[in-house]
Amino acid sequence: MSDDPTVQAWRRLLAQHAAATCALDRELGDLHGLSVSEFEVLERLVEAPEKLRIQELASEIHLSQSATTRVVARLEKDGLLCRTMCDMDRRGVYACISDDGRARYAEARPTQRRVLGEQLDGAPAAV
């Protein structure tokens, strides 16, 4: 039923996610040439003390391992991060933000914060 509290929470979740993701995709894309996933990757790399492995990134941004590989490949092609082999475990790959990546992130962050504020603040709380 629609009055099941769990279902209500689920619909709020879907509505908030759709609104925020849609607005972010438009604004980050138009203003900074970044998708939501790409922004999230840059943010994690900026916050990380060092560099992150593909797998750590994948679980941070809630993307499959293969999708994460591809986001990282796109960002590397754009020069926003670099991939390096992991010496300890040569199967592993590190992603490390570049100066251009840092700059792009610094430029995009206020936009993301503004859009999040518009979309999430004042929205009804979930669960």
Added chain:
Amino acid sequence: MSDDPTVQAWRRLLAQHAAATCALDRELGDLHGLSVSEFEVLERLVEAPEKLRIQELASEIHLSQSATTRVVARLEKDGLLCRTMCDMDRRGVYACISDDGRARYAEARPTQRRVLGEQLDGAPAAV
């Protein structure tokens, strides 16, 4: 920063959405042959007093108009709903649930409710 409450809310939103959507997609797909979007469409049609137009569905399920057209086309091909022209406005198309659609929804609903309970109940509240 990670301690910005709005950013925290955003990350909770992403995490909950990813977990719930992923679990639902797997269980609804494996057990009932439905995607999350397809289930949501059926649910709206079951709840609707009559039938719904494509556009109304689109805004209900937070999908673009074109994606909604395609979900409805898939469900019609599977015999779970039928499309009929709208007499008042012959541009419009109504989607109306079929008996098979009602049955599939009735079968899938407990699964969806169970998964939502597992994924959302007890999760930290947002915003």
Added chain:
DNA sequence: ACCAAGCTTATGCATCTGCATATACTTCTC
């Protein structure tokens, strides 16, 4: 009544995603 403008759905196209699998490396067992 006609024509322009607007609205509703359908479709071409590019992109992103996940699953399954391939490849390369590591670890465990013997």
Added chain:
DNA sequence: GAGAAGTATATGCAGATGCATAAGCTTGGT
């Protein structure tokens, strides 16, 4: 230390989605 099993990333492929646009219908101004 060789082989089996397990792990990390990359890639082929199919499917879902959004944007731009097409096609058909309606409405309003004249």
